[in-house]
Amino acid sequence: MLDFIQQLVGGIALGCVYGLIALGFVLIYKATEVVNFAQGDLMMLGGFFAFTFITQLGMNYWVGLPLTVLAMAAFGALVERVVVRPILGYPQFSIVMVTIGLGFLLRSVAGMIWGTDDLQIETPFSGGVARLGALVLGEDKLSVIVATILLCLALWIYFNKTRMGVAMQATSQNMLGAYYMGIPVKRAFSLIWAISAAVAGFAGVLLAPIAFIHTNVGFLGLKAFPAAVLGGFGSIPGALAGGIVIGVVETLSGFYLPEGFKDVAAYILLLVVLMVRPEGLFGLNLHKKV
């Protein structure tokens, strides 16, 4: 039984990692109806930025972290301006392909700048262990859980309670309609890419003690897709819930099922969910009447 609970807690911690990455997908999708396949690679870039600030330039972790987040926000806005804005309004798949291309480019350029070795940064959470009775949880994982929940809460409030957040939802539903209502659509796009890249950068820093900083860390983003779909792709609490479900399923299937199921459990679950309930757990079920 203790084994089971320990696995469960480990799964939740892993799930929060997925949830954190999925959050980035969900933000951009919620505000602009675009799926950013480069989200994982933005996270990788965040990790490398943090490596530069903290290890190479010797900054304090608490200075390097906000600096990384800010740098990533600026980078996100730049990406939006240069590659996303010119093709706004073209078929969704064009934008998906552009973000895939961007992912290739980021991975490759990061490899040229920082090399392809595993890098690590020293964080206040590295190595520490939190104990709760007989349960053991690394502090690095605890920090991810806490940060993910706080971020979800903050972003949920932003989207549902602030003027700009609601305006962004309108933008995603009908861009032209939003223009007519006086919503600064272009600024909304830049802003959401900046926020999403900042979240990715934050995730990259938090993940640094758990997974190494490496050019291929972005492939973790592929595991975050099932999380986002499970949660309904447009829902912020859904991203967290979906992430946790995926994380728990993956950990438990690694523990109880034969070898091999661990890697595909998330995808099998994804296919089942898509077949049974394509709108996800928290998705809105809207159908256009013809």
Added chain:
Amino acid sequence: MRAIFKTDYDQDIRLFKHGGYAWSYGTLLVVVLLAPLLVGAYLQSQLVFVFIYAIVGVGLLILTGFTGQVSLGHAAFLAIGAYTTAYLQRLGVPFLVYLPLSALIAGAVGALVGFPALRLSGIYLVIATIAFGFIVEEIAARWESVTNGNEGMRIKALDLFGFTLGRDGYGFYVVCLALLVAVMLGALNLLRSPTGRAFLAIRDSETAARSMGVNLAVYKVMAFSISAAITGLAGCLYAHKLSFVSPEMFTLLLSLEFIIVIIIGGVGSLHGAVLGSIFVVMVDPFLTLLKDDLPGAIGRLAAGLGASPGGAAGIEDMLSRIGGAPGLKGAIYGIIIIVFILFEPAGLYGRWVKLKLYFQLFPLYKKATFRRQKTYVKSERNR
């Protein structure tokens, strides 16, 4: 510019719009058949890859380009074709039996994937096909009695009517070319039939297609199945060409490469499959050139233009460092995808069409002919 005088509706669906096309494609075929005489063994081998990628490209175009269903899991269908080939060849089944069987089994799996895909559209379909790709990759690694797991399987040279066609030989080259031509003609025929028209209608508007009496379920599953079957066919050739299959050959990156083929080639026309695969396959020799020859050449040029010997060596060194960077292929892919989608969404074939029209209309060509209409995003969630 040739004006075609149309006297018959059948003229609209002829394979060749006029005699000139038949001549030029015939000449092209002869040139490609004779090409191995002119190019070296390495380029001949790359050409075989071009044929194989082009077959996959045609398959993917039928699904993505003409039916509008995006798939990022086509490496899985290729894997199914390749593994069918490997397994049946081990059992001693002849080529003429396992080639169609590779296509049939891949097509059957494609139909199976097509059914759940009916409920999905847009981004959900993309993600579902990615998931499918991962699952097939994992099955290939774990189903050891059939696939031999991660150790992979060797494949013997192709044996046709008692002749052994080695993977680098001219015979294999001709077999691949013949299959490409057959697949192309088959696809052209399909696209001018009522089925093909139904595919196009689904791509352009599902609602409109449905109200014209197109059964969405039947045609979408059919598109998936045909596309998968063609890819399975390519998988058979791919396995022979590499003479080895193992699960890590069929990753998401390969699926992405196939999508890149049709994006760069042009999604609107079958020409795109060929042009795109030429591009994607030739990136490798181009990179080698960039790495080995170009830095020296530019260094010599710089020295010739009067740069100091140290400066010329510096330029040479810098260029060879850029050319030798490990991830350069990824960077080139990334830049190419972005540039094509931003500036030439119709791909290489679109560029060719524009160029042709420019010369046909010579002083009268207007850029506005091909200007894209400005559109605005509307939610796809509410449908």
